[in-house]
Amino acid sequence: MSKLTxxxxxxxxxxxTYQDGRGLFLKISAGGTxxxxxxxxxxxxxxDMGLGAFPAVALRDARLAADKARLELAQGIDPLGKRHQLQHEARANRRKGTTFKTEAELFLRTHAPSWSPRHAVQWRNSLGTHVYPRIGELPVAQIDTDLVLDVLAPIWSTTPVTATRVRNRIELILDAAKARQLRTGENPARWRGHLDKLLPRHKRSTLPFPALPAEQVPALLHKLDRMANPAARACELLILTATRSGEVCGARWEEFDLEGRVWTIPAQRMKAKRTHRVPLTEAMLEVLEQVRGNHREFVFLNARRTGPLPGNALRRVLDAAGAENCVPHGFRSTFRTWAAEQTNHPREVCEMALAHTLESKVEAAYNRGDLLDKRRALMEEWSAFLGTFEREVVFKALSVSEPAGGE
Structure with missing residues (x-):
C-alpha cells in the first residue's frame, strides 16, 4: 500500500528517505533536493535506479515509471541495464551523425570569444581553406590518421607554418569531440609519438627579423618626423617604446596616463596576455601630442578614420622612408642590442622593457614587479641616444636615399 501523498x-x-512501497522512495538530501x-x-x-527529481517528476509520474520497471523485471530485463544500453546507442548514433565541420564550428563558437579577432579569423580561414574541403563533411568519429595526412601532406613542405597550425587545430577539435563522447581512441592528429614518425620535421628558421643598426635609427626618426601621417607617428612611437606593431596600432587614449607618464597596455592586447606598463619619455609625449584630438578612442587612425591603424601601414611608411631592409618588429632587436652593448642596465630590466617573460621560473617567482622606475631610466637613455646626433650628421645619413631637391 502506498504511503506517500x-x-x-x-x-x-x-x-x-521516505518509502512509498514496493521499492519506490523519495530521497531528500541535506541541501533540500x-x-x-x-x-x-x-x-x-x-x-538503485533514479527516476528523476521532484517537482519535475510528480508522485504519479514516479509511480508509473516504477510500474514500468517492475514489468521489465517480470520479463527478465534489467531496467537500469536497458537504460544504459539505450544511452550508449544514442551516443553512437550521435557520433555517426556529427561531422567534423559541425564539431569545429562548435569549438570556434566556444573558444573564439577569448581570442583576439585576428586569431579567430586565422582559425576560420585555415579550416575553410585546408580542412573542410577534405574532411569537413565526414563524421568526426571516422577521422583517422590517413585522413589527417590527406589534409597535411599537400601543405606540409610548401607552407610549414600554416601546416603546423592546421595540425594543432585539428588535434584540438578532435580532443574536444572525444571529451563530448563523439569519438574514442587516440587522437590521430597528435604529433609526439605519432605524426612525428610519419611526417618530416620542419627545420626551424634561425633568421632574425631584419633590423637597422642603432646608429642608423636617429636618421630614420628624423625622416619620419618630416612625414605628416598617422603611420609615421605610430612608427616613431614604436621605435621609442620598443613595443610591437599591434600594441602601437591598436593603442587607445584610455590606456595613457599622460600626467603620470605611463602607458598601460591591457593583458588582452599583449602577446603574453599580461598587462604591460610602458614609461613615457618626453620624446614619446611629443609624438602623442601631435595626434592628440584626432579621435576620442584610437590614438592612430586608419585612412578612413573608422578604426585603428592596420599593422601593414608601418611597413609601408618604412618603405616610403627608404628603410626597405628592415621591418617594424626589428626595432625591438635594435633596442635590445643597443641596451646590451651600450648601457649597463641589468638584463632583467632590458627584458621587461620588451615585455618578455623571464626564462628562469625561480627568478620570475621571486621577481613579481615590473621594475617601472628602472625601466624609465633605460627608456630615457634610449630616447636621449636617438636624439644626440647633430643635424648635419642626420642629413648626411639621409643623403643616399633622399631624392634631389628635398628639403
Whole structure:
C-alpha cells in the first residue's frame, strides 16, 4: 500500500528517505533536493535506479515509471541495464551523425570569444581553406590518421607554418569531440609519438627579423618626423617604446596616463596576455601630442578614420622612408642590442622593457614587479641616444636615399 501523498511530498523538507512501497522512495538530501529512486534486485544484486527529481517528476509520474520497471523485471530485463544500453546507442548514433565541420564550428563558437579577432579569423580561414574541403563533411568519429595526412601532406613542405597550425587545430577539435563522447581512441592528429614518425620535421628558421643598426635609427626618426601621417607617428612611437606593431596600432587614449607618464597596455592586447606598463619619455609625449584630438578612442587612425591603424601601414611608411631592409618588429632587436652593448642596465630590466617573460621560473617567482622606475631610466637613455646626433650628421645619413631637391 502506498504511503506517500502529493501533499506530503510537497511539504516535507527534512532530509531522509521516505518509502512509498514496493521499492519506490523519495530521497531528500541535506541541501533540500528531492529525487525519486526505485530499488530492486536483479540476478542476486541490489540496484538503485533514479527516476528523476521532484517537482519535475510528480508522485504519479514516479509511480508509473516504477510500474514500468517492475514489468521489465517480470520479463527478465534489467531496467537500469536497458537504460544504459539505450544511452550508449544514442551516443553512437550521435557520433555517426556529427561531422567534423559541425564539431569545429562548435569549438570556434566556444573558444573564439577569448581570442583576439585576428586569431579567430586565422582559425576560420585555415579550416575553410585546408580542412573542410577534405574532411569537413565526414563524421568526426571516422577521422583517422590517413585522413589527417590527406589534409597535411599537400601543405606540409610548401607552407610549414600554416601546416603546423592546421595540425594543432585539428588535434584540438578532435580532443574536444572525444571529451563530448563523439569519438574514442587516440587522437590521430597528435604529433609526439605519432605524426612525428610519419611526417618530416620542419627545420626551424634561425633568421632574425631584419633590423637597422642603432646608429642608423636617429636618421630614420628624423625622416619620419618630416612625414605628416598617422603611420609615421605610430612608427616613431614604436621605435621609442620598443613595443610591437599591434600594441602601437591598436593603442587607445584610455590606456595613457599622460600626467603620470605611463602607458598601460591591457593583458588582452599583449602577446603574453599580461598587462604591460610602458614609461613615457618626453620624446614619446611629443609624438602623442601631435595626434592628440584626432579621435576620442584610437590614438592612430586608419585612412578612413573608422578604426585603428592596420599593422601593414608601418611597413609601408618604412618603405616610403627608404628603410626597405628592415621591418617594424626589428626595432625591438635594435633596442635590445643597443641596451646590451651600450648601457649597463641589468638584463632583467632590458627584458621587461620588451615585455618578455623571464626564462628562469625561480627568478620570475621571486621577481613579481615590473621594475617601472628602472625601466624609465633605460627608456630615457634610449630616447636621449636617438636624439644626440647633430643635424648635419642626420642629413648626411639621409643623403643616399633622399631624392634631389628635398628639403
Amino acid at each position: 502529493p501533499k506530503l511530498v510537497k511539504e516535507t523538507t527534512t532530509p531522509g 528531492k529525487s525519486w529512486v526505485f530499488r530492486y534486485s536483479f540476478q542476486g544484486g541490489r540496484r
